[in-house]
Amino acid sequence: MAKVCDICGKGPVTGNTVSHAHNKNRRRWLPNLQKVRMAGSGGNGISVRVCTRCIRSGAVVKPAVKAVS
Numbered sequence: 001m002a003k004v005c006d007i008c009g010k011g012p013v014t015g016n017t018v019s020h021a022h023n024k025n026r027r028r029w030l031p032n033l034q035k036v037r038m039a040g041s042g043g044n045g046i047s048v049r050v051c052t053r054c055i056r057s058g059a060v061v062k063p064a065v066k067a068v069s
Helices: 052-057
Strands: 013-018 024-029 031-038 047-051
Touching: 031 052, 047 052
Parallel strands: none
Antiparallel strands: 013 024, 031 047
């Protein structure tokens, strides 16, 4: 399972953790991905994995809620 946002393509970033003694160990920073339902074609909802930046910016449009009568 790829840890990549389905909208913006944001993925893991690599780098070093540096201790006080300046020892370096490789590590990864993972994006904050959430599984949400997004409005697809025809108004039906599809499940996508998107980062919280895309959710907050309004790039994800939620499907319309059907009225119960």
